[in-house]
Amino acid sequence: MSPLPTIRVQREDFDPQAEARKLTDGRPEIGAVVTFTGLCRDEGGRLEALELEHYPGMAEAEMTRFARQAIDRFALCGLTVIHRYGRISPGENIVLVVAAATHRQAAFDGASFVMDYLKTGAPFWKKEHTVDGRAGDWVAAKDNDDKALEKWTLEKWTAGKPRG
Numbered sequence: 001m002s003p004l005p006t007i008r009v010q011r012e013d014f015d016p017q018a019e020a021r022k023l024t025d026g027r028p029e030i031g032a033v034v035t036f037t038g039l040c041r042d043e044g045g046r047l048e049a050l051e052l053e054h055y056p057g058m059a060e061a062e063m064t065r066f067a068r069q070a071i072d073r074f075a076l077c078g079l080t081v082i083h084r085y086g087r088i089s090p091g092e093n094i095v096l097v098v099a100a101a102t103h104r105q106a107a108f109d110g111a112s113f114v115m116d117y118l119k120t121g122a123p124f125w126k127k128e129h130t131v132d133g134r135a136g137d138w139v140a141a142k143d144n145d146d147k148a149l150e151k152w153t154l155e156k157w158t159a160g161k162p163r164g
Helices: 016-024 058-074 104-121 143-150
Strands: 006-010 032-039 047-054 078-084 086-088 093-101 124-130 135-138
Touching: 006 058, 016 032, 016 078, 016 093, 032 104, 047 078, 058 078, 058 093, 058 104, 078 104, 093 104
Parallel strands: 006 078
Antiparallel strands: 032 093, 047 086, 047 124, 078 093, 124 135
């Protein structure tokens, strides 16, 4: 039976090391842990903050859906995904993915798969607030995010291992 992912959407900050420990403590079968922490950038000094909104309930459901896919596809031993919302300043945490597996490649692939799906498939929206006091536009999706997702839909990927 596959482990259930831990999914949280929250306003509060998180501690990546504490979350990794929660996932791995007392789990001798885990041989690799990959953590990814996404931070708010200052965009060359022009950004005061990002405002992140989400669709409550739908965001968690969609995150759970692709987290379960990652667990099954890459035989992960555990997976934690945390995404913040609200006003976030440069340097602050936005997102955390912790993927645990028996082997490193599965953990790397699982974390990358989840981030690629988060960037394209989770119902979150970002608005920039600039240092000159303007509330900017909502940030549009980027073509390179869609391109990153394409690698996971190629037929050659099965259970986290490339074929031929």
